Amino acid sequence: MDVPRFEPVRRPQGPIVSTRNPLVREFTSLHDARGRRESGLVLIEGPTLVAEAVAAGMTIEVACSTDPDRWPDAVEVADRVLARMSTTTTPNEVVVAARRPEEALDHEGKDLLVLVGVADPGNVGALIPSAAAFGFGVRLVGGSDPWSPKALRAAAGGHFHTTLRSGGTLDLQEFHTRGFVTVATVARDGRSSIPSGGHVALLVGSEAHGLPEDAVGDAMRRLTIPTTGIESLNASVAGSVAMYERARTR
Incomplete structure (x- = not known):
């Protein structure tokens, strides 16, 4: 690969040979x-x-x-x-x-992937390039730092191809006011299809506990991905499958 040129803010004197530097x-x-x-x-x-x-x-x-x-x-x-x-x-x-780049205040008309308490940086990182590929911005509420080294490695450059915003609390009314259809991913008892029109905010919860009960209750739709032989998928797989289905029918 071609090595890019850049102008660092600081360039200390080298070479540095001591780990105590x-x-x-x-x-x-x-x-x-x-x-x-x-x-x-x-x-x-x-x-x-x-x-x-x-x-x-x-x-x-x-x-x-x-x-x-x-x-x-x-x-x-x-x-x-x-x-x-x-x-x-x-x-x-x-x-x-x-x-660290300035975070997006809005998401340029994209659908949104909303990660709620997803603690595994590998899952967070894996979902970011999926969001970029399927036309989603990413909003993170709690959970792992999307700019951790492990999340960056798992995303393999995905951070630089979509919008990111982290922090704050989960307020579904905010999404409803902005015209989003909120869709909560749940392990069972949800629909197997995702809305095809408008703008969607797809909610994915933590690996251990899923989404908070109030978020599931306040969401406009519930989505369950049909599976055979296992009860549920992990956060990165479920989120990626749901985003693909939304992109396919958008």
């Missing part, structure tokens, strides 16, 4: 939600995701690489330093700390 602590703080929240930065790992982030116009605060010839805009670091900065067991050449 302050920049290492800055990167490791981004492994945790608190560090990301306090700094406003997110950790992007590996050439493919870094290229996607640059193409999407993310502000690169600082970049580090073990291959300065291939990544001339990054600070050179030793292999053991990159390993400490990264969250993966086999670090891949480059990591960057990037400014």
